[in-house]
Amino acid sequence: MTTRFTRTFGVAHPIVQAGMSWASSNPALPAAVSNAGGLGVLAAGPMFVEDFRKALRTLKAATDKPFAVNVPLYRPQADEILDIVIEEEAPILIASQGGPKKYLGRFQTAGIKCIHVVASETHALKALEAGIDAIVAVGGEAGGHPPPEQVSTLVLVRAIAKAAPEAILIAGGGVADGAGIVAMLALGADAVQLGTRYLATKEATVHEAYKQKVLAAGIADTALVGAGMSPIRMVCNDFSARFLEAEAAGSDIEARRAIFAASSLKLAALDGDVANGKIEAGQSAGLIDDLPGAEDLTLRLIAEYRSTLARLAGLDIALESRLERSLQGVL
Ligand SMILES: Cc1cc2nc3c(=O)[nH]c(=O)nc-3n(C[C@H](O)[C@H](O)[C@H](O)COP(=O)(O)O)c2cc1C
Numbered sequence: 063m064t065t066r067f068t069r070t071f072g073v074a075h076p077i078v079q080a081g082m083s084w085a086s087s088n089p090a091l092p093a094a095v096s097n098a099g100g101l102g103v104l105a106a107g108p109m110f111v112e113d114f115r116k117a118l119r120t121l122k123a124a125t126d127k128p129f130a131v132n133v134p135l136y137r138p139q140a141d142e143i144l145d146i147v148i149e150e151e152a153p154i155l156i157a158s159q160g161g162p163k164k165y166l167g168r169f170q171t172a173g174i175k176c177i178h179v180v181a182s183e184t185h186a187l188k189a190l191e192a193g194i195d196a197i198v199a200v201g202g203e204a205g206g207h208p209p210p211e212q213v214s215t216l217v218l219v220r221a222i223a224k225a226a227p228e229a230i231l232i233a234g235g236g237v238a239d240g241a242g243i244v245a246m247l248a249l250g251a252d253a254v255q256l257g258t259r260y261l262a263t264k265e266a267t268v269h270e271a272y273k274q275k276v277l278a279a280g281i282a283d284t285a286l287v288g289a290g291m292s293p294i295r296m297v298c299n300d301f302s303a304r305f306l307e308a309e310a311a312g313s314d315i316e317a318r319r320a321i322f323a324a325s326s327l328k329l330a331a332l333d334g335d336v337a338n339g340k341i342e343a344g345q346s347a348g349l350i351d352d353l354p355g356a357e358d359l360t361l362r363l364i365a366e367y368r369s370t371l372a373r374l375a376g377l378d379i380a381l382e383s384r385l386e387r388s389l390q391g392v393l
Contacts, residue, residue: 063247157178179200182213258347268331269332
């Protein structure tokens with residue numbers, strides 16, 4: 063399938079493996095996805111600066127296909143990380159959590175394509191106005207940082223596609239299979255970003271206990287935690303219960319901040335403390351029940367979206383012949 067995304071970024075398929083702190087902070091996951099024809103993304107979020115440079119070099123050596131680097135702009139030493147992305151000539155930057163003006167000029171000068179992650183229509187339009195090459199729009203179902211207002215992916219993606227039809231739009235949040243990919247393309251997206259689905263792969267570097275929690279979760283087993291701060295969607299556990307109880311009891315923001323800060327993604331992802339850590343994952347956890355290799359998963363997604371398209375084409379033919387028959391009945 064050729065879209066404006068595949069043409070602009072030189073990627074074979076409109077599939078992006080989302081940048082995920084810890085889970086894709088290693089070269090193996092993005093290399094597997096890029097080699098299979100999707101866009102693999104190395105997540106710089108929690109990495110030490112020199113580890114990041116090494117991982118980036120390993121990734122460059124592991125694939126001759128396009129890949130991207132995800133940099134959350136609020137992380138400490140974000141500027142040093144951005145410098146390394148330029149020095150090492152990574153082909154694509156995907157930045158999140160901040161505005162594009164911070165980096166866009168020097169990346170354009172360096173000839174590196176830039177994609178910006180947004181969770182609202184307003185921020186999408188601002189990023190496009192600044193001159194970004196494409197945007198990722200993340201809706202309420204997503205793991206990590208969905209929009210605080212929880213506008214669903216279905217509505218957010220459609221709104222942005224209508225407001226900015228000329229923009230290259232990558233949809234994220236709630237997609238776990240080929241049917242979801244086709245749904246997003248139908249809304250007007252040019253590609254789809256999948257996070258939680260790629261979290262549940264062999265190459266994702268989160269603790270085995272974390273992966274098992276994602277596999278065990280049903281579609282209603284995640285919650286948005288941290289309202290009034292920078293809320294995350296996560297699989298419910300003791301930590302989320304503590305936070306949500308404090309919230310329901312009307313405890314003040316400082317008390318809630320203390321509970322929130324006492325937990326972390328690292329605690330769950332690296333240490334495997336899935337009772338007290340932040341098990342960031344989206345609602346699509348409830349659609350996932352296996353831990354394939356990332357290359358197999360990418361090939362499966364491609365096969366699934368093709369079979370979904372064939373099913374839709376079949377519906378079209380069935381509809382046409384029904385219409386024909388009913389017209390014949392009339393005439
Ligand atoms: C464990 C985890 C870590 C994440 N870390 C980051 C990150 O470092 N930077 C970022 O831009 N988004 C991050 N995200 C959000 C994803 O990039 C993506 O937008 C989201 O997972 C898409 O929704 P889905 O999980 O429903 O597929 C993270 C998501 C998860 C699940």
